[in-house]
Amino acid sequence: MAKLTFLGAAGCVTGSKYLVAAAGKKLLIDCGLFQGLDELKQRNWNPLPVDPKTIDYLVLTHAHLDHTGWLPVLVRDGYRQPIYANPATIELTNLLLKDSGHLQEEETQNAIKNKWSKHPDPRALYTSADVEPVLVQLKPMARRGGFDLSPEFHFESYDAGHILGSSSLELTIKENGKKLVVVFSGDVGRYDQPILNDPVSxxxxxxxxxxxxxxxxxxxxPAGDPLQLLADIVNRVVKRGGSIVIPAFAIGRTQTFMYYLRQLEDLQKIPKVPVYVDSPMALSATDLYLKYKEDHDVEFTRDExxxxxxxxxxxxxxxxxxxxSKAINDVKTPCIIISASGMVTGGRVLHHxxxxxxxARNCVILGGFQAEGTRGRALQDGAKTLNLYGQAVPVRAEIVEMGQFSAHAGKSELLRWLGGLQTAPKQVYLTHGEPAAAQALQQAITGKFKWKAAVARYLDSVEIG
Ligand SMILES: [Zn+2]
Structure with a gap:
């Protein structure tokens, strides 16, 4: 009997891992890091309920760390089989995992040096040395269309429009002469956004x-033209002599902001202030965005x-x-600083x-989803101080939340994506959402489509079919 187990991104937005057990084989979809609340991060240290040595295959929907960032632990714990992803996702995963290995080491060293950790003996979840073996196990699959993973498992991939290479996966399982189909949405992006193709159902x-x-x-x-909103912010902040800090993941939102800023400069709607992209990998990621032309939408192709x-x-x-990076601290004239991480969980954005x-002259733009328990969420919720490097830093800068820059579909866009399916699913599970969000979508789906829908629960196993 085919089974599906929710090993992550159930009741929360991070730690994506779904295990399919069918036809005598085990297949893992995504292998993400838990981020945000301490109780979630603690799960990164727990062994999987399934021995990684017994998993036969692994396929990735996209490169973000909450979908790939636990791979070094999985491989260290014994997973030796290929990790399939499309070529753009492989290159981005390379960048992200190397960076993640460094960050984990750096943060642990800082915690030891400054005695920030609650643990008596802080150690890194993994190191750069753990990342290397993962990279050689990454194997390419087609960006779109069909891919025979094995005699039991066949995949069809569709653009998800979320970041470069992001996919929704349709898995066909052959078991005892029967055919079962499981669809994994992956992270669904936005319609009519710059650079990338729209999501495809x-x-x-x-x-x-x-x-x-x-x-x-x-x-x-929120409605509103992101270009105009960004222009208003830049002009307002520059006029009062302030600077703008944009916490953004090096992959995805950094490119979106660069695209909009370039457009505003060309349209002469903002002054040409210096833009600092403070990330060793942002340029490599941007090069990859330019390299993989099959992901580009019509407007971006025309601009190019x-x-x-x-x-x-x-x-x-x-x-x-x-x-x-530190030298940017000496820049006293108005500037724009784009730096990771996007949820202010770590990275160089902390020192900015x-x-x-x-x-109070400065401004912070929060462009992406801020998970529970992150500093980004605290800023979004109006925190008066922010804990940085063991100190409570007063928040006097203007904080602007710009949902227009999100890389995730809003509620009606998710319903549009679901409405584009050719057939009614027999059973829907809502994943990758905090409880209120998952429940609201469940109700919307049962109300609008009359489909059977349930909120996925962490570590639950369900029957497929
Ligand atoms: Zn993502």
Whole structure:
């Protein structure tokens, strides 16, 4: 009997891992890191309820760390089989995992040095040495269309429009002469956004089980032209002599912001202020965005053909080294700083915020989803102080939440994606959402489509079919 187990992203937005056990084989979809609340992060240290040595296959929907960041632990614990992903996802995963290994080491060293950790003997979840073996196990599969993983498992991939290479996966299982179909939404992106193609709903004629993400299952993104909103912010902040800090993952939102800033400069709607992209991997990620043209939408292709690089702002500074990053602290004239991590859970954005949060002339733009328990969520919720490097830093800067820049579908966009399916799924499970969001989407699905839908529960196993 085919079974599905929710090993992550059930009741929360991180730690995506779904185990399919069918036809005598085990297949893992995604292998993400838990982030945010301490009780979630603690799960990264627990062994999986299934021995990694007994897993036969692994397939990734996209490169974000909450879908790939636990791979080094899985491999260290004995997973030796290929990890399949499309070529863009493989290259991005390479960048992200190397960076994640460094960050884990760096943060642990800092915690030891400054005695920040609650643990008597802090150690890194994994190190760069644990990342290397993962990279050689990554194997390419087609960006779109069919892929025979094994005699039992066949995949069809569809653009999910979330980040470069992001996919929704349709899995066909052959078991005892029977055919079962499971659809994994992956992270579903936005319609009519710059750079990437729109999300495509899978075309299966039979769906036994569907897993749908529900990050924004209870919310719509605010209306309003993001270009104009961004112009208003930049002009307002520059006029009062302040700077803008944008916490953004190096992959995805950094490119979106670069695209909009370049457009605003070309339209002469904002002054040409220096833009600092403070991430050693942002430029590599941007190069990959330009390299994988099959992901580009019509407008981006047209911009590229018009000459120039649509992701290159006029006064661009890239900080690769830590010294270059720290030097940005000396910039006293208005500037824009884009730096990871996007939820302010770590990375260089911490020292930019430590430097600039206390000044009311400055502004922080929160462009992405801020999970429970993260510093980004605290800022979004109006925290008066933020804990950075063991100190409570006062929050005097203007905090602007811009849902328009989200890389996740809003509620009605998720319903649009589901409405695009060719057939009614026999059973839907809502994953990758905090409880209120998952429940709201469940109700919307049963109300609108009359489908059977349930909120996935962590570590639950359900029958497929
Ligand atoms: Zn994602």
């Amino acid at each position: 899978p075309a299966a004629k039979q769906i036994d089980t569907l897993l749908s993400e529900s990050t924004y299952g209870d919310r719509e993104h 053909q018009g000459g120039g690089d649509p992701l290159d702002v006029h006064t661009f500074h890239l900080a690769r080294s830590v010294a270059e 915020l430590a430097q600039r949060l206390g000044d």
